Amino acid sequence: MLGFSTVCFGIACFLQGDFTIFWQPFPEGMPFRQPLAFLSSTLLVLSGAGLFFSRTRRIAAITQIVLFLAYAASWLSVFRSVQPWLGIAEHLATVAGAATVWARLSPESARLWHFGPTVARIAYGCCSIVFGLAHVVAxxxxxxxxxxxxxxxxxxxxLFTGAGHLAVGIALIVDRLAILATRLGSLMYLCFAAFAWLPGAVTHPDQWLRWAGTAITLVMLSALWLVGDYLRLSRQRNVE
Structure with missing residues (x-):
């Protein structure tokens, strides 16, 4: 799912012909801005496609980690004009999901099982808290x-969906019903994509920002689901 949604996000960004202002607010005067935007979109598509194949899955996950960390850092360029926390959290949540793919395939995976699930759980949980607070603040x-x-x-x-984000975040951070929280949270993201973003994209198919919004919502859904899978596999290993 992360592969498919990332490919869709990359295509939407590519067709827009620039970085998406809502999720990639790189400075207007940045050198080589447009070529870098096309490179970014291409890497999104290639890394998303790479997640479908076992031979390329690890390097694809690393590529996505680097890309979404760069997108998170881009919010620092507008730090003085807007509150960047939501944008940063959206990308760091995706990093947490992609990192679980890398961790499961890493040569150090045996060692990473000891602390990786905890890091992924708390990282996404903190991001989800930011999402919930953003619903109230904005x-x-x-x-x-x-x-x-x-x-x-x-x-x-x-307010209801904001409370949902907060509930998911708290469940992950305190590790109570954490796997169930990732599944219910993923369902909430699916509703966001289907009800809030997709209808506008269908009725205004030339507005690529709407398609990008649909895709990035599915990216965060996929990342949360991957965190849940990582937790589930970790607990199965502990039982065995």
Whole structure:
């Protein structure tokens, strides 16, 4: 799933012809900005495709770790004008998911099993806390993403999903029902993609930013699911 969603994100970025301002806010005056944007999109597609094949999966995971760390760092360029924490957390959450793929395939995997699942769990948990707080801090923006056809008030859904993020984060950090939290959190991301992003992308197919939003939501879904898989495999090893 991470491979497919990353390929989709890369294609959407490539067709936009630049870095996506919502997720890759590199400075406008950055040297070689457009060639680097195309290189970034190409690497997203190639690394996503590489995750489908066992021979390339490890290098693909490393590539994604580097890419999404770079995207997280890009938010530091706008640190003074906006609050970058949500953007940074979105990319670090993806790094946590990609890192689980690398860890499971690393020559040091036997040693990494001792602390890797804990690091991945807490890392994604902290990011999820940021997501939940962002729903409250930027309540109006969150409400604007709620489809009008959903029953109930937009504020209810904004706060409800924010509480969902917080619940997932707390469950991961304190390690209580953590695997279940990753599954329910993934379902929530799927709803975000299907209800908040995809309809606009379908009705405005030339607006690649909407497709990128759909794809990055699926990327975070995949990362959370991978963290859950890593925890599950770790506990199976401990039982054995």
């Amino acid at each position: 309540l109006e923006g969150t409400m604007s993403m709620v489809p009008a056809w959903l029953p109930g008030d937009a504020m209810f859904w904004a």
